[in-house]
Amino acid sequence: MASKPQRLHQIAGTNFQSSAKRVRTMATSTAIEPAMKDAFTRYAEYLNDLNDKRERVVKASRDVTMNSKKVIFQVHRMSKSNKVEVLEKAEKDLAAVTDQYVSRLVKELQGTDFWKLRRAYSPGIQEYVEAATFCCFCKNGTLLKLDEINKTLLPLSDPSLHPLQINVLDYLLGLADLTGELMRLAIGRISDGELEFAEKICRFVRDIYRELTLVVPHMDDSSDMKTKMDVMLQSVIKIENACFSVHVRGSEYIPLLGSNDPSSFLVGVPDIEL
Amino acid sequence: MAVPPSSLEKQFDAFRVQLEQSGKLRDQIRSVVSEIESSTRLIYATLLLVHQSRPTPELLEKAKSQVNVLKEQYKQLAEVLGGSPGQYHRYHGDWRSETQTVVSMLTFMHWLETGSLLEHKEAEEKLGLNSDFGLDVEDYLIGVCFMSNELPRYVVNQVTAGDYDCPRKVLKFLTDLHAAFRMLNLRNDFLRKKFDGMKYDLRKVEEVYYDVKIRGLTPNGEPVHDLETKES
Numbered sequence: 001m002a003s004k005p006q007r008l009h010q011i012a013g014t015n016f017q018s019s020a021k022r023v024r025t026m027a028t029s030t031a032i033e034p035a036m037k038d039a040f041t042r043y044a045e046y047l048n049d050l051n052d053k054r055e056r057v058v059k060a061s062r063d064v065t066m067n068s069k070k071v072i073f074q075v076h077r078m079s080k081s082n083k084v085e086v087l088e089k090a091e092k093d094l095a096a097v098t099d100q101y102v103s104r105l106v107k108e109l110q111g112t113d114f115w116k117l118r119r120a121y122s123p124g125i126q127e128y129v130e131a132a133t134f135c136c137f138c139k140n141g142t143l144l145k146l147d148e149i150n151k152t153l154l155p156l157s158d159p160s161l162h163p164l165q166i167n168v169l170d171y172l173l174g175l176a177d178l179t180g181e182l183m184r185l186a187i188g189r190i191s192d193g194e195l196e197f198a199e200k201i202c203r204f205v206r207d208i209y210r211e212l213t214l215v216v217p218h219m220d221d222s223s224d225m226k227t228k229m230d231v232m233l234q235s236v237i238k239i240e241n242a243c244f245s246v247h248v249r250g251s252e253y254i255p256l257l258g259s260n261d262p263s264s265f266l267v268g269v270p271d272i273e274l
Numbered sequence: 275m276a277v278p279p280s281s282l283e284k285q286f287d288a289f290r291v292q293l294e295q296s297g298k299l300r301d302q303i304r305s306v307v308s309e310i311e312s313s314t315r316l317i318y319a320t321l322l323l324v325h326q327s328r329p330t331p332e333l334l335e336k337a338k339s340q341v342n343v344l345k346e347q348y349k350q351l352a353e354v355l356g357g358s359p360g361q362y363h364r365y366h367g368d369w370r371s372e373t374q375t376v377v378s379m380l381t382f383m384h385w386l387e388t389g390s391l392l393e394h395k396e397a398e399e400k401l402g403l404n405s406d407f408g409l410d411v412e413d414y415l416i417g418v419c420f421m422s423n424e425l426p427r428y429v430v431n432q433v434t435a436g437d438y439d440c441p442r443k444v445l446k447f448l449t450d451l452h453a454a455f456r457m458l459n460l461r462n463d464f465l466r467k468k469f470d471g472m473k474y475d476l477r478k479v480e481e482v483y484y485d486v487k488i489r490g491l492t493p494n495g496e497p498v499h500d501l502e503t504k505e506s
C-alpha cells in the first residue's frame with residue numbers, strides 16, 4: 001500500500017491483475033496526462049539551464065577566488081628592499097586575474113540578471129575586490145573606489161551587453177576582508193622596521209572601519225557583515241597595539257632595527273597575536 | 275602620504291545614500307507584501323470551507339473575487355519595483371514565500387474547478403504578471419507542492435461526506451503530479467524538500483482510496499478497471 005510509484009511507464013495492459021494489486025497498479029501504471037507532461041518538460045528545461053549556468057558561474061567564481069588569493073600572497077612578499085618589484089608583479093598578476101578569470105565570469109553572466117545569481121559569484125568577487133584594493137593601497141596609499149574597479153570590468157565584454165558591474169554590497173564585503181590583510185601587512189612592516197608605513201596602514205584601516213560603521217546598518221543582509229565588523233575591529237586593535245608597543249618600547253629595539261634578523265623584533269611584545 | 279579623507283568619505287556617503295534608498299524601497303515592498311499576505315489569508319479561510327462540504331462553486335466564486343484583489347496588489351508591487359529595473363531578484367526574497375502560498379491557493383482553486391493542474395503561465399496570467407515582473411518557476415513549483423499537502427485532508431473529508439469517487443480522482447491527479455515532478459532535476463534545496471514530502475500526501479490518499487474500495491464503497495459499484503480504462 002505504502003509503496004512509492006515505481007512503475008510509471010507501465011502500459012495500460014497491466015490492468016488485468018488480481019484485485020489485491022489493483023490499488024497499487026492504479027497508482028503506478030497510468031501515463032502522465034499529456035498537458036501536465038508538456039508543462040513539466042518546460043519546467044525541467046528551465047531548471048536544467050538555470051542549474052547549469054549557476055554551476056558554471058560558481059566554477060568561474062572559484063577560479064577568481066583562488067587566483068585573487070595568490071595576488072594577495074604576492075603583496076605580502078614585499079619587504080623594505082623589494083617593494084617596487086614585488087608590487088609590480090602583484091599588479092601584473094592582478095591584471096591577469098582580471099583578463100583571464102574575471103572576464104570568464106563576466107562572460108558567463110552576460111545577459112542574466114546579476115542579482116539572481118549573486119550568491120553564486122559573490123565570494124569570488126569579494127576576494128577580487130580584496131586583492132585589487134590591497135594592491136592599490138600598497139602602491140598608492142589610497143582606497144580603490146568601486147567606480148574605478150567597475151570601470152576596469154567594462155572592457156571585458158561588449159559594453160552593449162551590460163557586463164557585470166560589482167554591486168555595493170560585494171564591494172563592502174570585500175573591503176571588510178581587506179582590513180584583515182592590512183593587519184597582517186602592518187605587523188609585518190613593523191617587524192621590518194617600517195614604522196611609518198604601519199602607522200599609515202593603521203590610519204587607513206581606522207578610516208575604513210569608521211566609514212563602514214555608518215554604512216553597514218543599511219546593508220541588505222547585514223548579519224554576515226556584522227560578524228565581519230567585529231573581526232575588523234579586532235584587526236584595528238591589533239595594529240594599534242603593535243604601533244603602541246613600538247612607540248613605547250621603540251627605543252629598546254633600535255639596535256635591532258639595524259640587524260639582519262627582523263623576526264626577532266617582535267619578541268617581547270606579548271599583546272600581539274598573529 | 276596621508277589618505278585624502280574627502281574622497282574616501284565621498285564614496286561612503288554615496289553608498290549610504292544608495293543603501294538608504296534601497297532600504298526605503300524594501301519598506302515599500304514589504305507593506306505591499308503584507309497586504310498580499312492578508313488577501314491570501316482571506317482566500318485560504320474561504321477555501322477551508324471545502325472541508326466542511328460547502329458547495330464548491332459558491333466558495334470558488336467568493337475566492338475568485340479575492341483573487342482580483344491579489345491581482346491588483348501584484349500590480350502595485352510591480353509598480354514599486356518599476357523604478358529599479360533589473361533589480362527584481364535583489365528584492366525577490368521579500369515576496370517569495372508569500373507568492374508560493376498564493377500559487378498554492380490558485381492551483382487548489384483551479385483543481386477544484388477543473389480537476390487539472392494550473393500551469394505556470396496560467397498562474398502568471400491570473401495574477402496579471404508578465405515577463406517584466408514574472409512568477410518565478412521555482413516559486414510556482416513550491417506552491418504546487420503546498421497545494422498537494424492540502425489534498426489528503428480534502429479526500430478524507432469528502433469521503434466522510436459521502437463522496438466515494440473523490441479518492442480515485444485525487445489519486446489519479448496526485449499520481450500524475452508526482453510523476454511529473456520526477457521529471458525535474460532538482461538541487462538539494464527547498465523545492466527538493468517539498469517534493470520529497472509529496473509522497474506522504476500520495477500515500478495518505480492511496481490509503482483512503484484503499485479503505486473506501488475494500489469496503490465496496492465505490493460509486494455505483496462500478497469495477498475499478500473500467501474507470502481506469504476510461505481515464506487512459
